[in-house]
Amino acid sequence: MTNKIETAKTDTVLSVRDLRTEFRGDRGPVRVLDDISFDVGRGKIVGLVGESGSGKSMTALSLMGLVPKPQGHVSATRMDLDGTDLAKLSPDGLRRIRGRDISMVFQEPMTSLNPVRKVWEQVGEPLAIHQGLKRRDIRARVLEMFEMVGIPDPKARLDAYPHQLSGGLRQRAMIAMGLICEPKLLIADEPTTALDVTTQAQILRLMQDLRDRVGTSIILITHDLGIIAEMCDEVNVMYAGQIIEQANVFDLFERPSHPYTRGLLASIPKATEQRSSHRMPSIPGMVPNLAKLPPGCRFSPRCGDAMPICLQKEPGLADLGRGHNARCWLHLPHDATTQREAS
Ligand code: SF4
Numbered sequence: 001m002t003n004k005i006e007t008a009k010t011d012t013v014l015s016v017r018d019l020r021t022e023f024r025g026d027r028g029p030v031r032v033l034d035d036i037s038f039d040v041g042r043g044k045i046v047g048l049v050g051e052s053g054s055g056k057s058m059t060a061l062s063l064m065g066l067v068p069k070p071q072g073h074v075s076a077t078r079m080d081l082d083g084t085d086l087a088k089l090s091p092d093g094l095r096r097i098r099g100r101d102i103s104m105v106f107q108e109p110m111t112s113l114n115p116v117r118k119v120w121e122q123v124g125e126p127l128a129i130h131q132g133l134k135r136r137d138i139r140a141r142v143l144e145m146f147e148m149v150g151i152p153d154p155k156a157r158l159d160a161y162p163h164q165l166s167g168g169l170r171q172r173a174m175i176a177m178g179l180i181c182e183p184k185l186l187i188a189d190e191p192t193t194a195l196d197v198t199t200q201a202q203i204l205r206l207m208q209d210l211r212d213r214v215g216t217s218i219i220l221i222t223h224d225l226g227i228i229a230e231m232c233d234e235v236n237v238m239y240a241g242q243i244i245e246q247a248n249v250f251d252l253f254e255r256p257s258h259p260y261t262r263g264l265l266a267s268i269p270k271a272t273e274q275r276s277s278h279r280m281p282s283i284p285g286m287v288p289n290l291a292k293l294p295p296g297c298r299f300s301p302r303c304g305d306a307m308p309i310c311l312q313k314e315p316g317l318a319d320l321g322r323g324h325n326a327r328c329w330l331h332l333p334h335d336a337t338t339q340r341e342a343s
Helices: 056-064 091-097 119-123 125-131 135-148 167-179 197-214 225-231 249-254 259-266 336-342
Strands: 012-025 028-041 045-049 072-075 078-081 102-105 185-189 217-222 234-239 242-248
Touching: 012 056, 012 217, 028 045, 028 056, 028 217, 028 234, 028 242, 045 056, 045 197, 045 225, 056 102, 056 185, 056 217, 102 167, 119 125, 119 135, 119 167, 125 135, 135 167, 167 185, 167 197, 197 217, 197 225, 217 225, 225 249, 234 249, 234 259, 242 249, 242 259
Parallel strands: 045 217, 045 234, 102 185, 185 217
Antiparallel strands: 012 028, 012 072, 012 078, 234 242
């Protein structure tokens, strides 16, 4: 854990409250995100971590206004990006903000890049859209960005096509595109998963360096707890469409308070084991089907600490102090009668 932590959120770039995303299903709406609330401080790196299907990427798509419509529906009490409520923006308003104030880097850059267009034209596209710059000026700015993100021989790489770059260089180019309009917030969705270990480390160092130099706030989505420990200031652990624990990175690793988080941390392989196995450790059982959630706590079928009330009532978030919250009855007052009746 290399970052200095400040728990007081004095300067917040993003504030999300009660985010809910639903999709229409054959048997009615399925809520894929429920009661998502978190903040991102200016210049901070905030992690979203969880197994596949926990809702990490859906949270990003909901913030970006990229949830497919009309099947999907996003609502929130607030999604405030530095004074602009994303929840109240029209599709046109969201298009104006995307790439300028909030941008996203995806896991596999080849799926985001057009194979038949030169890289500089694509990386510079947000400048054409949002700032109306001339081609010559865009090209010069892309060159600056290529230098900044450490693309070797950047001038020669401007006219390359995506397939002529290695995976690491393509991801650097995507980060350059994400940052070219100096957004307030960059969302990086598993940005290093498709890369080899050495390139992974370079890209992560680059993101930290850019955060330090440019001050961009970053939401880092990953299932790798090692990356969370190295990179993040704050962490949100997601399970079955909810945030089940949130804390600064030190508290999360020192005082994990939700049985799911404890299980994840307990099953991290030792340093002597292969790096690739640092990915999301396995906990016995399966993530529930969101269309058929168990009654009570969503984690109860896999939880060794489950109490009778856990099978009856869904827990809210317990406030453990210093911004540390856990969605678990172990930390919430509950009615003993309910337990007696249930047992
Ligand atoms: Fe386990 Fe109960 Fe806490 Fe859910 S609420 S994580 S079942 S102890």
